[in-house]
Amino acid sequence: MSLNSSSDKRHAILLVCDGLGDRPSVGGKTPLQAAHTPHLDALSDAGINGLMDVIAPGIVPGSDTAHLALFGYDPYRHYPGRGVFEALGADMELCAGDVAFRANFATVDEQLRVIDRRAGRMGSKELARALNGLELQGVSISLVHTTQHRCAVVMKGEQLSKYVSDMDTHRAGDVLQDCKPLRAGEAERRTAAIVNAFVKRSYEILNEHPVNADRKRRGEPPANIILLRGAGSYEPVPSLKARFGVSAACVAGASLYKGVAKYLGMKLIHAEGATGRADTNLQSKAEAALRALKEHDFVFVHVKETDNDAHDGDFEGKKRIIEQIDQELVARLQEADAYLAVTGDHSTPVSLKRHSSDPVPLVIRGEGVRRDRVKNFDEISVASGGLGRIRGVDLMPILADYMGYYIMYGT
Amino acid sequence: MSLNSSSDKRHAILLVCDGLGDRPSVGGKTPLQAAHTPHLDALSDAGINGLMDVIAPGIVPGSDTAHLALFGYDPYRHYPGRGVFEALGADMELCAGDVAFRANFATVDEQLRVIDRRAGRMGSKELARALNGLELQGVSISLVHTTQHRCAVVMKGEQLSKYVSDMDTHRAGDVLQDCKPLRAGEAERRTAAIVNAFVKRSYEILNEHPVNADRKRRGEPPANIILLRGAGSYEPVPSLKARFGVSAACVAGASLYKGVAKYLGMKLIHAEGATGRADTNLQSKAEAALRALKEHDFVFVHVKETDNDAHDGDFEGKKRIIEQIDQELVARLQEADAYLAVTGDHSTPVSLKRHSSDPVPLVIRGEGVRRDRVKNFDEISVASGGLGRIRGVDLMPILADYMGYYIMYGT
Numbered sequence: 001m002s003l004n005s006s007s008d009k010r011h012a013i014l015l016v017c018d019g020l021g022d023r024p025s026v027g028g029k030t031p032l033q034a035a036h037t038p039h040l041d042a043l044s045d046a047g048i049n050g051l052m053d054v055i056a057p058g059i060v061p062g063s064d065t066a067h068l069a070l071f072g073y074d075p076y077r078h079y080p081g082r083g084v085f086e087a088l089g090a091d092m093e094l095c096a097g098d099v100a101f102r103a104n105f106a107t108v109d110e111q112l113r114v115i116d117r118r119a120g121r122m123g124s125k126e127l128a129r130a131l132n133g134l135e136l137q138g139v140s141i142s143l144v145h146t147t148q149h150r151c152a153v154v155m156k157g158e159q160l161s162k163y164v165s166d167m168d169t170h171r172a173g174d175v176l177q178d179c180k181p182l183r184a185g186e187a188e189r190r191t192a193a194i195v196n197a198f199v200k201r202s203y204e205i206l207n208e209h210p211v212n213a214d215r216k217r218r219g220e221p222p223a224n225i226i227l228l229r230g231a232g233s234y235e236p237v238p239s240l241k242a243r244f245g246v247s248a249a250c251v252a253g254a255s256l257y258k259g260v261a262k263y264l265g266m267k268l269i270h271a272e273g274a275t276g277r278a279d280t281n282l283q284s285k286a287e288a289a290l291r292a293l294k295e296h297d298f299v300f301v302h303v304k305e306t307d308n309d310a311h312d313g314d315f316e317g318k319k320r321i322i323e324q325i326d327q328e329l330v331a332r333l334q335e336a337d338a339y340l341a342v343t344g345d346h347s348t349p350v351s352l353k354r355h356s357s358d359p360v361p362l363v364i365r366g367e368g369v370r371r372d373r374v375k376n377f378d379e380i381s382v383a384s385g386g387l388g389r390i391r392g393v394d395l396m397p398i399l400a401d402y403m404g405y406y407i408m409y410g411t
Numbered sequence: 412m413s414l415n416s417s418s419d420k421r422h423a424i425l426l427v428c429d430g431l432g433d434r435p436s437v438g439g440k441t442p443l444q445a446a447h448t449p450h451l452d453a454l455s456d457a458g459i460n461g462l463m464d465v466i467a468p469g470i471v472p473g474s475d476t477a478h479l480a481l482f483g484y485d486p487y488r489h490y491p492g493r494g495v496f497e498a499l500g501a502d503m504e505l506c507a508g509d510v511a512f513r514a515n516f517a518t519v520d521e522q523l524r525v526i527d528r529r530a531g532r533m534g535s536k537e538l539a540r541a542l543n544g545l546e547l548q549g550v551s552i553s554l555v556h557t558t559q560h561r562c563a564v565v566m567k568g569e570q571l572s573k574y575v576s577d578m579d580t581h582r583a584g585d586v587l588q589d590c591k592p593l594r595a596g597e598a599e600r601r602t603a604a605i606v607n608a609f610v611k612r613s614y615e616i617l618n619e620h621p622v623n624a625d626r627k628r629r630g631e632p633p634a635n636i637i638l639l640r641g642a643g644s645y646e647p648v649p650s651l652k653a654r655f656g657v658s659a660a661c662v663a664g665a666s667l668y669k670g671v672a673k674y675l676g677m678k679l680i681h682a683e684g685a686t687g688r689a690d691t692n693l694q695s696k697a698e699a700a701l702r703a704l705k706e707h708d709f710v711f712v713h714v715k716e717t718d719n720d721a722h723d724g725d726f727e728g729k730k731r732i733i734e735q736i737d738q739e740l741v742a743r744l745q746e747a748d749a750y751l752a753v754t755g756d757h758s759t760p761v762s763l764k765r766h767s768s769d770p771v772p773l774v775i776r777g778e779g780v781r782r783d784r785v786k787n788f789d790e791i792s793v794a795s796g797g798l799g800r801i802r803g804v805d806l807m808p809i810l811a812d813y814m815g816y817y818i819m820y821g822t
Contacts, residue, residue: 023779023781024781028782050799051799056808057802057805058805058806058808058810058811058812059820060812060817060818060820061821062821062822064822065820065821066821075821079821082821349779351779352417352779357812358781359799380783380784380797383795383797383798383799384784384795389798389799389801
C-alpha cells in the first residue's frame with residue numbers, strides 16, 4: 001500500500017450530525033423524512049448516496065468509537081478509552097502511558113451516599129483549582145473543569161492502567177462504590193488504589209471549601225466530591241496527515257469531539273458560540289469551517305444537538321434542529337469549492353432514546369462522484385443509492401481518493 | 412464491547428427455508444418469483460428487505476456452517492465439524508475432546524466392495540444396538556440410529572482428533588477405502604486406526620446378524636457395514652444467551668439443525684409430524700413456534716423441504732413448497748406479537764442441483780424497522796431494499812438490537 005497524491009487536489013468538508021439516523025415513528029416517518037430539508041435533498045440529488053454501518057452491522061456505536069471509525073481508524077485497534085478524548089478536548093497535555101478519566105462533581109452525604117450525581121449540574125473553576133496538582137503515591141494528578149458539572153482528570157506516573165472500573169453508579173441514593181481493578185495486575189491494583197485515594201481526598205478538600213459553604217447557604221447542592229469514569233490510556237497514533245496526506249481541521253463545540261480530533265492531529269478551529277448545546281451558533285460554525293478551508297484540505301464539522309433531542313425522545317425537536325442545520329449550515333457549506341459529505345456518527349432513534357445499530361445515511365457531493373437516482377436525504381431513500389452499504393472506516397479512504405490523496409495497493 | 416438490554420424488550424421469530432435462494436430458470440423467473448406468496452409479499456411490503464451473503468460473497472455455504480453464521484457465530488472460528496451437530500441432533504451427550512461422526516449403514520460384498528452406499532436407505536434400531544457401546548483401544552464408541560440409513564457415532568477417550576478422512580466413497584462399486592490421518596500427529600494416526608477397526612468390527616457383527624439374514628431372505632440389501640464421515644471435535648461455545656442475552660428455542664425436523672441449535676444452547680421444541688421431509692407438518696411447526704414464544708425470546712423455525720426439491724432439480728416442487736410455507740407457516744407466524752425474519756441458509760438453484768453462493772433474500776418485519784419500497788419477497792426485488800447487502804453473521808446482532816438486547820462498543 002502506498003500513499004499518493006494527484007496534481008489536481010481538492011478540499012473536503014465532512015459534516016457529522018450526532019445521532020442523526022433514526023427509525024420511522026411519528027406519521028410512519030423518521031425525523032429526517034419529516035423535516036423540510038431543501039439543501040440536503042439537493043445534495044442527495046446531485047451526489048452519491050448510501051448507508052453506513054459506522055462500526056459494523058448490528059453493533060451499537062458509542063460516540064467516541066464512532067468518530068475514530070469515521071476518520072478511518074479501526075476502533076477495535078485504536079480506541080484508547082473515553083477519558084483520553086475528554087482530557088485532550090479540555091486542552092490537557094498527554095504523554096504515552098498517562099491515564100485519563102472523565103470526571104464530574106457530585107453531591108454526597110456524610111456516609112458517602114450519592115445525593116446528586118451531577119451536583120445540580122454546577123461545577124466550579126475554583127473548586128477544580130483546589131484539586132489540581134495533587135500528588136499521591138508518586139503520581140501527579142491534574143484536574144480541569146470543562147462544562148457544567150464536568151471535568152477531565154489526568155494521572156502521570158509509573159505503572160498506571162486503564163483497566164479499572166467506573167465510580168459513577170449512574171444512580172442517586174447508592175453508597176459510593178470503590179474503583180476496582182478489572183484485570184489481575186499490579187498496575188491495575190495500584191491505579192484503582194490511587195483513584196480511591198484521590199476521590200477520598202477530593203471529599204476532604206471540597207466538603208470544607210468556602211465555595212461549598214456558600215452553596216449550602218444558598219440551598220444549592222454542594223459539589224463536594226469528584227467521581228471518575230471512562231479510564232483511558234494515551235498512546236500516540238499516526239495522524240490523519242500521516243495516514244492520508246491531508247491537513248485536517250475541526251469545528252466542534254463539545255469536548256469529546258475536539259478530543260478525538262486532537263488525538264488524530266487535527267487543528268482545532270474556534271467558532272464563536274459553538275457550544276454543543278441547543279443555543280449553539282450554527283452560522284458561526286459554517287463561517288469557521290469556510291475560513292478553515294483556506295488553510296486545510298479537510299474540515300470536520302460536528303453538530304451535537306440532533307443527538308441531544310433524540311436522547312430526550314423529542315421528535316419535533318430533532319426535526320427542527322435538522323431543518324436548522326439544513327438552512328444555516330448546509331446551505332452555507334455547499335457554497336464552498338470542496339467535496340461535501342454529510343452523515344451521522346450513529347443512529348439515536350427518538351423512539352428508543354438511546355443509540356442503535358441502524359446504519360446512518362450518507363451523501364457525498366462533488367466533482368466526478370457517480371450521481372445516482374436518489375433525490376432525498378433520508379434513511380430509506382439513500383438505501384438504493386450508488387454507495388450501497390459501507391462501513392465507517394471506508395469513508396475516509398473514499399473521501400481522500402476524491403480529494404486526490406489516494407492509497408494504492410499494487411501497480 | 413458490552414451487552415446491554417433496554418427495559419422494553421421484544422420477541423423474534425427467524426424462519427429459515429433451507430436452500431431458498433435460486434437463479435432465474437423456468438420463464439426467466441426464480442421459484443420464489445414464480446410462486447404465489449401473498450403473505451411473504453405482505454411481509455416485504457411492511458418490512459425492511461435485503462440480500463445476505465450467509466458466509467461471504469462467492470463462498471458456497473454448507474448447511475452447517477450457514478446456520479452457525481445465521482446465529483452470529485463466525486463459521487471459520489466456531490465450526491466443530493459436521494459429526495458434532497449430527498450427534499447432538501441425535502440427542503447424544505458430548506464432552507470436550509469427544510470426536511463425533513455422521514455414519515450410515517451400507518451394503519458391501521465379501522471383498523468389501525460397496526454395493527449400496529445406503530443399504531437400500533433402510534437402517535435398523537436393532538442393528539444399531541448391536542454396535543452401540545463397543546470399546547476399542549480404550550475408546551468407548553456410541554452409535555445411535557437417526558433416520559433411514561443414517562446414524563451418528565461418538566468416540567470418547569484420550570487423544571482423539573477430527574483430522575481423519577471420510578470413509579464414504581460416494582460411489583458404489585469401489586472397494587472400501589481405509590480412513591486416513593489428515594495431519595501428521597499421533598492423535599490422527601490413532602483415531603484413523605480406531606475408525607478402521609470399528610468399521611471392520613461392524614462388518615463382522617452386522618453381516619452375521621439375524622436382521623440381515625431376514626433382509627437377504629426378502630431380497631433386500633443387508634445393512635452389513637457402517638461407514639463414517641464428517642469427523643467433528645466437540646468444544647463448548649458461548650451460548651446465544653451468553654452472547655446476546657436472549658433465551659432461544661428451535662423448531663426443526665432434521666437432526667443437523669437440531670444439533671446446531673443444541674450446540675448454541677437453544678431449547679429443542681417438539682412439533683408433531685415435523686420430519687424434515689416432504690410429508691412434514693408445517694401447521695404443527697407454526698403452532699409449536701407460537702407456543703415456544705411464550706417461554707423464549709427468540710424462536711428459530713427451520714424448513715428443509717425447499718432444499719430437497721432444489722437438489723432434485725424440481726422447479727415446480729420448490730415453487731409448490733414455497734407456496735405451502737406462505738399459506739401454512741408465514742400466514743400463522745405473522746400473527747405473533749414478535750419480529751418476524753424470513754430467509755434461507757443458502758441458495759440451491761434448481762438449475763444446478765447444488766448449493767451456490769448467490770446471496771439469499773431476507774425480510775424483517777416488526778416495530779420500528781425502516782420500511783422500504785420493496786413490495787415482493789424475491790431475490791431480485793429485495794436487492795433495492797433498506798438492508799442493502801449484509802452477511803450472515805450480521806443478522807443476529809441486528810435482530811438482537813431490534814429486540815432490545817444490544818451490543819455496544821464505546822460510550
